[in-house]
Amino acid sequence: EADIYQTPRYLVIGTGKKITLECSQTMGHDKMYWYQQDPGMELHLIHYSYGVNSTEKGDLSSESTVSRIRTEHFPLTLESARPSHTSQYLCASSEFTGTGGKLFFGSGTQLSVL
Amino acid sequence: TQLLEQSPQFLSIQEGENLTVYCNSSSVFSSLQWYRQEPGEGPVLLVTVVTGGEVKKLKRLTFQFGDARKDSSLHITAAQPGDTGLYLCAGGPRSQGNLIFGKGTKLSVKP
Numbered sequence: 001e002a003d004i005y006q007t008p009r010y011l012v013i014g015t016g017k018k019i020t021l022e023c024s025q026t027m028g029h030d031k032m033y034w035y036q037q038d039p040g041m042e043l044h045l046i047h048y049s050y051g052v053n054s055t056e057k058g059d060l061s062s063e064s065t066v067s068r069i070r071t072e073h074f075p076l077t078l079e080s081a082r083p084s085h086t087s088q089y090l091c092a093s094s095e096f097t098g099t100g101g102k103l104f105f106g107s108g109t110q111l112s113v114l
Numbered sequence: 115t116q117l118l119e120q121s122p123q124f125l126s127i128q129e130g131e132n133l134t135v136y137c138n139s140s141s142v143f144s145s146l147q148w149y150r151q152e153p154g155e156g157p158v159l160l161v162t163v164v165t166g167g168e169v170k171k172l173k174r175l176t177f178q179f180g181d182a183r184k185d186s187s188l189h190i191t192a193a194q195p196g197d198t199g200l201y202l203c204a205g206g207p208r209s210q211g212n213l214i215f216g217k218g219t220k221l222s223v224k225p
Contacts, residue, residue, distance in 0.1 A: 042202075090156050103157070108156055
């Protein structure tokens with residue numbers, strides 16, 4: 001069972017608002033990720049972290065930012081949300097920092113920006 | 115850049131039918147993972163294959179890693195409505211890096 005939690009599950013906000021998507025895991029994993037996914041479509045890696053105080057940009061350019069102050073917590077922030085940010089955001093963690101490690105995913109946050 | 119191509123993109127079948135989905139690349143991967151994602155949830159790992167030619171079975175699901183570790187297939191026998199979902203393959207690159215995901219196969223099994 002995955003012990004990785006995302007809140008909120010659904011968020012509908014107006015353009016220009018600042019939002020933070022929360023992600024927490026209780027497995028003690030060092031590596032964490034944020035993916036963006038349109039419904040039923042491919043995953044795009046937007047941020048990842050090797051551990052505390054480590055943040056890296058993923059393959060897909062994103063206006064969001066992330067922080068990693070604690071091992072278990074990896075929040076994603078949008079300073080000024082726009083309709084183009086409407087998507088599902090999935091957080092994940094893995095036990096290994098190398099290649100090929102199993103990813104544990106949260107249930108996602110479905111963001112709608114009006 | 116390593117890419118994974120999945121086919122078919124969409125598949126709609128009747129309960130009881132068999133099906134195979136494919137995951138292909140021109141690049142070699144150190145490992146290949148298959149995930150299933152149900153609507154409104156995150157992907158869940160089904161299997162990891164690491165050896166060329168490896169075959170793994172998970173109940174009615176059979177996974178195979180190509181001999182050259184460039185491709186993989188997932189075969190489902192006697193599909194059931196509970197198999198409905200998005201099937202994603204993900205390759206572990208040979209050099210240091212993150213998993214590379216395919217675009218997925220969206221499977222619908224009708225009763």
